Amino acid sequence: MTKQQEFTVLQTYKDFELREYLPCVIAEVKVSAPYSTATSAAFSSLFKYISQGNKSSQKIAMTAPVIAAQRADKPNTDEWYVSFVMPAGSSFADMPDPNDSRVTLRELGAQTCIATSFRGKATEELSAKKTAQLRAAAVKENIALSDETRICRFDPPVKPGFLQYNEIVIPIYAGK
Numbered sequence: 649m650t651k652q653q654e655f656t657v658l659q660t661y662k663d664f665e666l667r668e669y670l671p672c673v674i675a676e677v678k679v680s681a682p683y684s685t686a687t688s689a690a691f692s693s694l695f696k697y698i699s700q701g702n703k704s705s706q707k708i709a710m711t712a713p714v715i716a717a718q719r720a721d722k723p724n725t726d727e728w729y730v731s732f733v734m735p736a737g738s739s740f741a742d743m744p745d746p747n748d749s750r751v752t753l754r755e756l757g758a759q760t761c762i763a764t765s766f767r768g769k770a771t772e773e774l775s776a777k778k779t780a781q782l783r784a785a786a787v788k789e790n791i792a793l794s795d796e797t798r799i800c801r802f803d804p805p806v807k808p809g810f811l812q813y814n815e816i817v818i819p820i821y822a823g824k
Contacts, residue, residue, distance in 0.1 A: 650711060650712045650802075651709060651710075651711045651712070651735060651736065652711065652712045652713070652802070653669065653672060653711060653712070653713065653733040654669070654670045654672075654736050655667040655668060655669045655761075656668045656670075661762075661785065661789055662785070663764060663781070663782070663785035664762045664763060664764040664785055664786070665762065665763050665764070666760065666761075666762055666791075667760070667761050667763055668759070668760055669756075669758060669759045669760075669761060670758060671755070671756060671757050671758050672733050672734065672736070672738070672755075672756050673738045673739065673743055673753060673754070673756070674715075674732065674733050674734065674753070674756060675697050675698070675734060675743075675746065675751050675752070676690075676694075676729050676730060676731035676732075676751070676752055676753075677690035677693050677694060677729070677730050677750045677751055677752075678727065678729055678750075678752075679727075679728045679730055680726055680727055680728075681726055681728065682726050682772070683716065683726075683728065683772040683775070683799075684771075684772055686716055686728035686730055687714060687716050687728075687730050689730075690728075690730035690750075691714070693750050693751050694714075694730065694731070694732045694751060696747075696748060697732075697746045697747070697748060697751045698732060701746065701747045701748060702745060702746050702747055703744050703745040703746075703747065704744035704745075708735065708743075708744075709735045710732070711732060711733045711735055711736075712802045713733075713800035713802045713814075713815065714730065714732060714800070715729075715730065715731045715732075715733070715798050715799070715800050715801075715817075716730050716798070716799045716801075717729045717731070717796060717797065717798040717799070718796065719796060734753075739755070740753060740755040759820075760819070761798075761817050761818060761820060762782065762785075762786055762791060762793065762817070762818055762820065763782075763815050763816065763817045764778060764781070764785075764815065764816050765813065765814065765815045766778050766814055766815075766816075767810065767811065767812065767813060767814070768809055768812060768814070769809030769810075769812055770799055770812065770814040775799045775814075775816065778814075778816045779797050779799075779818075783818070786818070791820065792820065792821035793818045793819070793820060793821055794818065794819045794820065794821050794822070796818065796819055797816065797817075798816070798818070799814065799816060800814060800815040800816070800817055801814050802814065
């Protein structure tokens with residue numbers, strides 16, 4: 649079974665979970681494309697990186713989910729950051745440099761987020777609907793959210809759409 653990004657559930661609400669994600673390293677590719685093609689446009693570069701396409705020719709374990717995110721400063725655009733989370737315990741210093749200049753490595757600190765899961769193919773329409781529902785549920789609970797939205801897909805595209813497991817994850821607003 650594919651390892652998953654580590655988190656702790658802090659509280660369970662009616663429509664979502666409040667989670668604490670552990671620090672991690674991600675490999676990401678910035679893509680200027682509609683959501684419908686962004687993940688596939690970035691996937692091969694990311695997969696090559698973990699399949700020895702790096703300066704050390706090191707094989708890196710695949711983790712789930714594959715994340716398509718829009719940054720807080722540019723929501724509702726065709727600019728996506730598609731990423732793989734590196735295996736738990738990885739540090740930025742331990743990760744080999746990518747051969748592909750489109751792949752960048754970033755270290756993320758611990759983050760508090762809300763998350764909801766859903767089944768079905770994570771189309772733009774379904775993901776937008778689930779995101780709107782999650783944001784509305786957070787408002788009811790007086791939880792301030794960042795503008796960033798992460799669409800997290802856990803299954804390969806060959807799995808029948810109605811069986812696919814996905815999550816919408818939104819970081820809590822950290823303030824300034």
